Amino acid sequence: MWTQYYDLHSHSTNSDGEHSVDYVAKLMKDNEVKYWSLTDHDTISGWKMAQQSAEQMGINFIPGVEITCERGIEPDNDELIRQNRERASKSWHLLAYFPGLKHNCEAAELFAKWLEPLQNNRIPRMKKMIAKLAELGMPVDYDEVAKKAGGSIGRPHLAQAMVERGYVETKSEAFERWIGDGLPAHVAQPKPTISEAVKMVKKSGGITSLAHPLYYGIPSDKLAEYCRDVGIDSIEAFHRSHDDEYRFQLWQACKGHNLEVSCGSDFHGQSYGHNPGKMAVPMNDLCI
Numbered sequence: 363m364w365t366q367y368y369d370l371h372s373h374s375t376n377s378d379g380e381h382s383v384d385y386v387a388k389l390m391k392d393n394e395v396k397y398w399s400l401t402d403h404d405t406i407s408g409w410k411m412a413q414q415s416a417e418q419m420g421i422n423f424i425p426g427v428e429i430t431c432e433r434g435i436e437p438d439n440d441e442l443i444r445q446n447r448e449r450a451s452k453s454w455h456l457l458a459y460f461p462g463l464k465h466n467c468e469a470a471e472l473f474a475k476w477l478e479p480l481q482n483n484r485i486p487r488m489k490k491m492i493a494k495l496a497e498l499g500m501p502v503d504y505d506e507v508a509k510k511a512g513g514s515i516g517r518p519h520l521a522q523a524m525v526e527r528g529y530v531e532t533k534s535e536a537f538e539r540w541i542g543d544g545l546p547a548h549v550a551q552p553k554p555t556i557s558e559a560v561k562m563v564k565k566s567g568g569i570t571s572l573a574h575p576l577y578y579g580i581p582s583d584k585l586a587e588y589c590r591d592v593g594i595d596s597i598e599a600f601h602r603s604h605d606d607e608y609r610f611q612l613w614q615a616c617k618g619h620n621l622e623v624s625c626g627s628d629f630h631g632q633s634y635g636h637n638p639g640k641m642a643v644p645m646n647d648l649c650i
């Protein structure tokens with residue numbers, strides 16, 4: 363049986379999304395989502411608001427977060443070519459869900475404490491990237507970027523400022539030429555390893571799913587084997603950026619390694635031309 367009632371990956375202005383938590387909740391509802399997870403980058407600051415908004419909308423909220431981790435395994439060149447990608451992402455994103463959180467507050471505190479330094483590093487890192495851009499002849503004010511970020515500041519806010527200043531035509535161009543991983547104005551963030559993050563989430567009563575594997579350049583079976591070995595519960599096989607063939611391949615690889623799957627629109631805002639929801643996923647293999 364398949365369901366379209368779940369969207370387990372979305373962002374708000376608490377990280378690099380364009381919309382407030384309550385507006386994201388409304389869009390979820392409008393797109394027939396019944397089980398929604400807000401998964402802002404390295405922060406749980408939107409949970410309270412999300413819980414309230416979900417209640418108002420009559421949908422279920424699952425507390426989530428997308429943790430920026432070190433790369434798990436080195437990319438495979440043939441796989442990158444097969445997927446038509448120039449390079450693999452230098453960080454891997456781990457989704458963590460805490461469906462039973464209300465019953466386990468001490469664990470939630472523990473997790474929040476662990477997450478805090480990852481979050482707090484965002485501002486100094488942004489300032490360093492702005493300094494690099496200035497050296498490259500593209501000055502941007504920190505305040506100008508901060509104004510675009512409701513909560514946690516991130517690269518999309520910087521990209522937007524670069525578009526407005528006319529340094530690039532589009533936000534994608536900013537990422538592809540200047541602020542993407544390893545490019546001239548990029549500054550890396552200190553990150554936990556996947557294994558550290560998995561352990562911490564488990565200790566706090568959560569479950570994990572490896573986000574958008576398309577970005578990592580790893581053959582599906584090899585990836586599933588890695589996830590199983592490191593203790594990840596599921597893979598986000600049904601991510602918006604994956605075509606049907608890749609979704610199927612990952613789903614089968616998960617089945618072969620006793621992993622579950624998750625689904626997510628990775629919704630960041632309507633200006634990207636997408637809406638949340640409408641993510642078909644096989645009910646019996648879903649991690650939640």
Ligand SMILES: [Zn+2]
Nearest residue numbers: 428455573574
């Ligand atoms: Zn991500």
Ligand SMILES: [Zn+2]
Nearest residue numbers: 371373428628
């Ligand atoms: Zn995301």
